[in-house]
Amino acid sequence: MAKADNGSEPEGGAIRRRNEQAILEAAERVFARHGYRGASVQEIAEQAGLPKSNVLYYMGSKRKLYVRLLERVMERWNAMLDDISADDDPAEVLSAFIRSKMWMSRRHPEGSRLFASEIIGGAPFLQEYLSGELRNWVHSRATVFRQWAERGLMDPVDPVWLIFLIWSSTQHYADFEAQVRGITGRKALSDEDIERITEFLTRVVIKGCGVKHPADLAAGEASLTER
């Protein structure tokens, strides 16, 4: 009331938003690297270029900061979990799924490691998300996969194991980046590497699950060769 709201700042001052952004970025790195307990507010503050007390001033507590980060990561992921239906082409859906997971791992590796760290630690903060929202998402996709299998569009594989296969093999390049670097001998993977890995994983999944094009199916079962 006292100060006019000229609409340029969505919430809080500009310095606040800038500082909060710096804290969130730094905290994602530190929590991803050391886990919830191993991370220290001190280190987060140093990486954000702020005094330790300011981090607590802006975020309330270490715990609140961590929860806020987890929610941010989950939001990013959920934005990717768009709907599919049994009428879609399984090859296209699986291919898009693998591709978006790969690029999410590439663009937000710290977010992926933060999530991984939380799960490895027994998911103390995400338990209800896993057994609630995420569980429902998986089972709704699983239903579609089963319908595809019934219509002969793919082998009758267990959809849940298939989803885990795609999650694990794509996230690997974010979560185990240190291992990938050590073994490939490269400082970092290039965009072309990511693209080739995406093609490899897509090929193995599509071919390995016997996914067929709806057109091939309509034309009869004569053609056993795959393009």
Added chain:
Amino acid sequence: MAKADNGSEPEGGAIRRRNEQAILEAAERVFARHGYRGASVQEIAEQAGLPKSNVLYYMGSKRKLYVRLLERVMERWNAMLDDISADDDPAEVLSAFIRSKMWMSRRHPEGSRLFASEIIGGAPFLQEYLSGELRNWVHSRATVFRQWAERGLMDPVDPVWLIFLIWSSTQHYADFEAQVRGITGRKALSDEDIERITEFLTRVVIKGCGVKHPADLAAGEASLTER
């Protein structure tokens, strides 16, 4: 010299061996759950049923204890990395590889999570192992995979991405156990579940990489159908 060595204890007293064993087991759990920094000697001591000072007395320091655990995990894994040659049947080798990884994840999930935690944290203690011993192992297998591809026994996929695929998809069931439990709604996977997942992964990899039996190859390329 003063005390006679009657040969019944390999090294140190029986109580020492028993206490060290209890500490190692407890420490593997705690380090796996919270990472190196997040783990506390206090919690390890409590889980081992010993006073905190005893843990340090037996192990020297938190750091030495951690290194000793990592070495133990690496030993277990290396025992699994037996040799293969280009003359072996690729389907059998890949199948055995996937199976042994799956059962290693099942029997030693804490070891797997300990390793995962170390890698996610940037592999501060394992960097030279990754870029040395493990890198050599991967590249020697890669050579064999390429020879199989040249002889038409499998598709010319990049062997390194294939190894990463097998590692990630099998370790997932140990490292992301909390997620698997949440989504499947089960308290724990059964031996039969593990066996079915092993079969699923084997099937997808073998079929997805176009692996053929040497016998089929010798008989010509007439048979496109896979058993």
Added chain:
DNA sequence: GTCTATACTTAGATAGAC
């Protein structure tokens, strides 16, 4: 050989100066 007592450091969090 084993445990109690204690140094010394760093953790998260807060009150109060500016």
Added chain:
DNA sequence: GTCTATCTAAGTATAGAC
């Protein structure tokens, strides 16, 4: 709004009693 000073608890590690 921002930072300094400080509190209390917990961390690793060690010295010394038993």
